[in-house]
Amino acid sequence: xxxxxxxxxxxxxxxxxxxxxxxxxxxxxxxxxxxxxxxxxxxxxxxxxxxxxxxxxxxxxxxxxxxxxxxxxxxxxxxxxxxxxxxxxxxxxxxxxxxxxxxxxxxxxxxxxxxxxxxxxxxxxxxxxxxxxxxxxxxxxxxxxxxxxxxxxxxxxxxxxxxxxxxxxxxxxxxxxxxxxxxxxxxxxxxxxxxxxxxxxxxxxxxxxxxxxxxxxxxxxxxxxxxxxxxxxxxxxxxxxxxxxxxxxxxxxxxxxxxxxxxxxxxxxxxxxxxxxxxxxxxxxxxxxxxxxxxxxxxxxxxxxxxxxxxxxxxxxxxxxxxxxxxxxxxxxxxxxxxxxx
Amino acid sequence: xxxxxxxxxxxxxxxxxxxxxxxxxxxxxxxxxxxxxxxxxxxxxxxxxxxxxxxxxxxxxxxxxxxxxxxxxxxxxxxxxxxxxxxxxxxxxxxxxxxxxxxxxxxxxxxxxxxxxxxxxxxxxxxxxxxxxxxxxxxxxxxxxxxxxxxxxxxxxxxxxxxxxxxxxxxxxxxxxxxxxxxxxxxxxxxxxxxxxxxxxxxxxxxxxxxxxxxxxxxxxxxxxxxxxxxxxxxxxxxxxxxxxxxxxxxxxxxxxxxxxxxxxxxxxxxxxxxxxxxxxxxxxxxxxxxxxxxxxxxxxxxxxxxxxxxxxx
Numbered sequence: 330x331x332x333x334x335x336x337x338x339x340x341x342x343x344x345x346x347x348x349x350x351x352x353x354x355x356x357x358x359x360x361x362x363x364x365x366x367x368x369x370x371x372x373x374x375x376x377x378x379x380x381x382x383x384x385x386x387x388x389x390x391x392x393x394x395x396x397x398x399x400x401x402x403x404x405x406x407x408x409x410x411x412x413x414x415x416x417x418x419x420x421x422x423x424x425x426x427x428x429x430x431x432x433x434x435x436x437x438x439x440x441x442x443x444x445x446x447x448x449x450x451x452x453x454x455x456x457x458x459x460x461x462x463x464x465x466x467x468x469x470x471x472x473x474x475x476x477x478x479x480x481x482x483x484x485x486x487x488x489x490x491x492x493x494x495x496x497x498x499x500x501x502x503x504x505x506x507x508x509x510x511x512x513x514x515x516x517x518x519x520x521x522x523x524x525x526x527x528x529x530x531x532x533x534x535x536x537x538x539x540x541x542x543x544x545x546x547x548x549x550x551x552x553x554x555x556x557x558x559x560x561x562x563x564x565x566x567x568x569x570x571x572x573x574x575x576x577x578x579x580x581x582x583x584x585x586x587x588x589x590x591x592x593x594x595x596x597x598x599x600x601x602x603x604x605x606x607x608x609x610x611x612x613x614x615x616x617x618x619x620x621x622x623x624x625x626x627x628x629x630x631x632x633x634x635x636x637x638x639x640x641x642x643x644x645x646x647x648x649x650x651x652x653x654x655x656x657x658x659x660x661x662x663x664x665x666x667x668x669x670x671x
Numbered sequence: 672x673x674x675x676x677x678x679x680x681x682x683x684x685x686x687x688x689x690x691x692x693x694x695x696x697x698x699x700x701x702x703x704x705x706x707x708x709x710x711x712x713x714x715x716x717x718x719x720x721x722x723x724x725x726x727x728x729x730x731x732x733x734x735x736x737x738x739x740x741x742x743x744x745x746x747x748x749x750x751x752x753x754x755x756x757x758x759x760x761x762x763x764x765x766x767x768x769x770x771x772x773x774x775x776x777x778x779x780x781x782x783x784x785x786x787x788x789x790x791x792x793x794x795x796x797x798x799x800x801x802x803x804x805x806x807x808x809x810x811x812x813x814x815x816x817x818x819x820x821x822x823x824x825x826x827x828x829x830x831x832x833x834x835x836x837x838x839x840x841x842x843x844x845x846x847x848x849x850x851x852x853x854x855x856x857x858x859x860x861x862x863x864x865x866x867x868x869x870x871x872x873x874x875x876x877x878x879x880x881x882x883x884x885x886x887x888x889x890x891x892x893x894x895x896x897x898x899x900x901x902x903x904x905x906x907x908x909x910x911x912x913x914x915x916x917x918x919x920x921x922x923x924x925x926x927x928x929x930x931x932x933x934x935x936x937x938x939x940x941x942x943x944x945x946x947x948x949x950x951x952x953x954x955x956x957x958x959x960x961x962x963x964x965x966x967x968x969x970x971x972x973x974x975x976x977x978x979x980x981x982x983x984x985x
Contacts, residue, residue, distance in 0.1 A: 462968040483948035643780040650774025661760035
């Protein structure tokens with residue numbers, strides 16, 4: 330069995346296992362799990378509204394998954410996509426609120442750029458600390474999430490309160506920076522295309538460029554890469570910056586596509602789900618796209634299941650965690666069988 | 672602003688130890704697991720699960736101590752799951768921990784909702800009468816100090832006792848030596864006859880039990896109810912605190928009191944309606960820890976085998 334097939338079998342099996350495990354609590358609530366899952370699928374994919382709403386959730390999940398996957402490729406353990414998402418949202422919104430007299434053709438890319446830079450900056454310092462001072466990035470990126478979310482809250486509760494509503498949200502962004510809606514009568518916005526484009530760029534980087542090859546090499550063996558003349562430190566810092574930038578795009582996308590102002594609860598933990606997605610997608614761009622869609626279906630569909638059956642919505646989050654844990658077990662057992670067969 | 676009066680200061684100081692208590696439990700637990708070489712990012716989920724299960728059992732039985740016992744049991748179980756993932760099958764520690772936290776975050780609220788829905792009609796949030804404080808005779812009469820130190824919940828006293836006890840266990844017993852050896856150099860430890868798997872399992876079971884009690888403290892002693900996300904990231908504060916305290920239980924106490932104090936000041940400033948956004952205070956523990964990480968980075972004191980899985984060499 331090749332590792333490529335392993336990367337397909339393990340996620341599929343772990344998803345099935347997680348659905349079976351989650352069927353137990355549903356069953357204990359006197360709800361037929363098959364009926365529950367049917368509602369889930371219907372609620373996520375059943376009609377135009379459901380499907381477009383699933384894509385609305387898909388966009389930030391995809392970007393966070395790609396962000397984490399890129400960093401993990403060179404073993405920079407970025408747990409900070411959540412904070413980088415907020416940083417991107419904040420900086421992008423700063424630009425978008427005051428960019429009132431710029432035409433949309435320029436304003437939207439510029440807003441995206443600022444969002445990218447915000448997220449990139451928030452990923453840069455843990456990378457520099459890791460490379461220069463060997464400070465563990467798992468802890469710094471994780472703690473950075475809280476520093477950033479509190480910073481955003483302090484700004485939105487304090488100096489940048491919405492002057493119109495007095496609510497703890499930023500002023501509204503200018504109309505020219507809002508993502509256009511691509512399917513009339515829905516919330517299917519440009520950000521979904523942005524996410525897919527980033528996935529394509531990710532694919533090209535990893536498969537076709539020298540930089541991508543070097544990242545894979547660093548991930549496989551940093552010492553050998555160094556010996557082979559790869560500037561490991563520099564590549565890790567760049568990968569972290571791009572990773573943070575992609576997470577920043579997720580943040581500004583939520584502002585430009587859905588909320589139209591910066592909020593203290595811009596993300597219900599997309600950045601953490603990004604880690605689940607990157608792992609389930611086996612760090613490959615196609616895998617991450619599929620895994621993001623799976624998670625979007627679960628998040629969106631569980632709401633419908635909850636309305637139809639009374640099963641609490643919190644099950645969605647529980648299921649995400651179970652899928653990841655099942656995956657870790659699944660990867661181990663498939664590898665183990667591989668060894669025995671030899 | 673007028674000069675703050677003695678009552679306010681006593682209030683802040685008293686709240687400091689109260690708010691430090693869950694941090695003490697969680698951080699000492701995390702110290703055990705990290706000393707054995709496991710970064711337990713499942714701690715936030717363990718605290719949430721302890722808060723949820725502890726509350727439900729306390730609410731159902733009317734006996735809060737049974738709630739604490741239930742939290743300990745669920746914490747040990749979660750510690751075993753974490754150990755299975757990171758020790759038995761060698762999964763990456765941060766990924767496994769995060770997965771556990773995400774799962775627990777969902778299921779803690781799920782179980783709570785399902786359980787109380789059957790008992791409660793209408794929109795009343797179920798609550799229990801929280802643990803009351805136990806003033807220690809005579810000592811609690813001392814001005815200020817008495818109120819701050821000797822008029823606390825039983826769990827706060829136990830938490831204070833845990834500091835010397837865990838120091839003794841970690842640094843003065845054979846068990847503690849074995850546990851630290853496993854975290855520094857598992858191969859050498861195994862060569863000298865220590866069962867690395869067993870030590871890491873035990874360290875995570877201790878971590879799980881203590882974190883879950885820290886979580887149960889939030890629902891059973893502080894608020895008397897359970898809410899989704901009740902822990903508000905206190906698990907991550909504990910991760911920060913372990914680093915801040917250089918993996919030593921006595922410094923944990925100092926750090927927890929510092930972080931609890933920041934929280935207490937923040938709460939009282941909020942109540943007097945001060946202008947500075949209180950989020951800046953909430954941010955402070957994380958900033959302090961990042962600064963501490965940078966300062967200690969040159970003398971890397973973390974257990975050497977932290978984050979690395981151990982494979983038995985056959």
